[in-house]
Amino acid sequence: xxxxxxxxxxxxxxxxxxxxxxxxxxxxxxxxxxxxxxxxxxxxxxxxxxxxxxxxxxxxxxxxxxxxxxxxxxxxxxxxxxxxxxxxxxxxxxxxxxxxxxxxxxxxxxxxx
Amino acid sequence: xxxxxxxxxxxxxxxxxxxxxxxxxxxxxxxxxxxxxxxxxxxxxxxxxxxxxxxxxxxxxxxxxxxxxxxxxxxxxxxxxxxxxxxxxxxxxxxxxxxxxxxxxxxxx
Numbered sequence: 001x002x003x004x005x006x007x008x009x010x011x012x013x014x015x016x017x018x019x020x021x022x023x024x025x026x027x028x029x030x031x032x033x034x035x036x037x038x039x040x041x042x043x044x045x046x047x048x049x050x051x052x053x054x055x056x057x058x059x060x061x062x063x064x065x066x067x068x069x070x071x072x073x074x075x076x077x078x079x080x081x082x083x084x085x086x087x088x089x090x091x092x093x094x095x096x097x098x099x100x101x102x103x104x105x106x107x108x109x110x111x112x113x
Numbered sequence: 114x115x116x117x118x119x120x121x122x123x124x125x126x127x128x129x130x131x132x133x134x135x136x137x138x139x140x141x142x143x144x145x146x147x148x149x150x151x152x153x154x155x156x157x158x159x160x161x162x163x164x165x166x167x168x169x170x171x172x173x174x175x176x177x178x179x180x181x182x183x184x185x186x187x188x189x190x191x192x193x194x195x196x197x198x199x200x201x202x203x204x205x206x207x208x209x210x211x212x213x214x215x216x217x218x219x220x221x222x
Contacts, residue, residue, distance in 0.1 A: 033210070042212055042213070042214045042215075044212075045209050045210065045211060045212075048209050091156070100145045100147070100206065101147070101162050102159070103159070104149075105156055106155060106156045107156065
C-alpha cells in the first residue's frame with residue numbers, strides 16, 4: 001500500500017544549525033502539508049503546499065522555515081537556524097485532489113541541543 | 114485556525130467496555146471533520162472523514178457521528194480491546210486540518 005515516507009526518523013542538531021527534513025509523499029498526491037507536535041502539546045499546522053507554491057502557512061512558519069519540492073517527488077522542510085524550541089516531532093502529510101483524507105508519514109523527531 | 118476541543122484528555126477502560134469521546138469545534142466555516150487514530154511511533158491513521166450534518170460512519174467496532182450545527186462529533190468504540198489503545202485525534206477542516214489535543218485511550222486487559 002502506498003505510504004508517505006519521512007527521513008530521517010530522528011535528527012539531533014546543534015542550536016543555530018540548518019536542518020532539512022525530507023518527505024516523499026504518495027506519488028499521485030497533489031496537496032502537501034507539514035505539521036509538528038512539541039512534546040505534550042497539540043499537533044500544529046505549519047504549512048500547506050499545492051501547485052509548487054505555499055497555499056497557506058501558520059504564524060509558526062516564520063522566515064526561518066521554508067519548503068521546497070525540488071525534484072517532483074521529495075517535499076522538504078528546511079529550518080535555517082534551529083532554536084531549542086524547534087525540538088518536536090515533524091509530520092508530513094499528503095492528499096489527492098478531490099479527496100479530503102490526508103495520509104501522514106511516521107514523522108521525524110528533531111532534537112535541538 | 115479553528116479552535117478544537119477534545120474530551121476527555123485521557124481515558125482508561127476495561128477490555129469489553131464501550132466508550133465514547135467528544136470533539137467540539139466552531140460550527141461556522143466548517144468543511145469536513147476527520148478522526149485519526151495515532152499509536153505511538155506510528156503515523157496517524159485516518160479513521161473517518163465526515164462532511165454532512167447528521168453523518169454517521171462505522172468501521173468495525175468504531176463509529177462516529179457529526180453535528181455541524183452545534184459543532185461536535187462523537188467517536189464510539191464498542192467492546193474495547195487492548196489494541197484500541199491509542200490517541201484519537203479529531204481534525205475539523207476549514208482550509209487545512211486543525212487538530213484537537215486528542216483523547217488518549219488505554220484499554221486494560
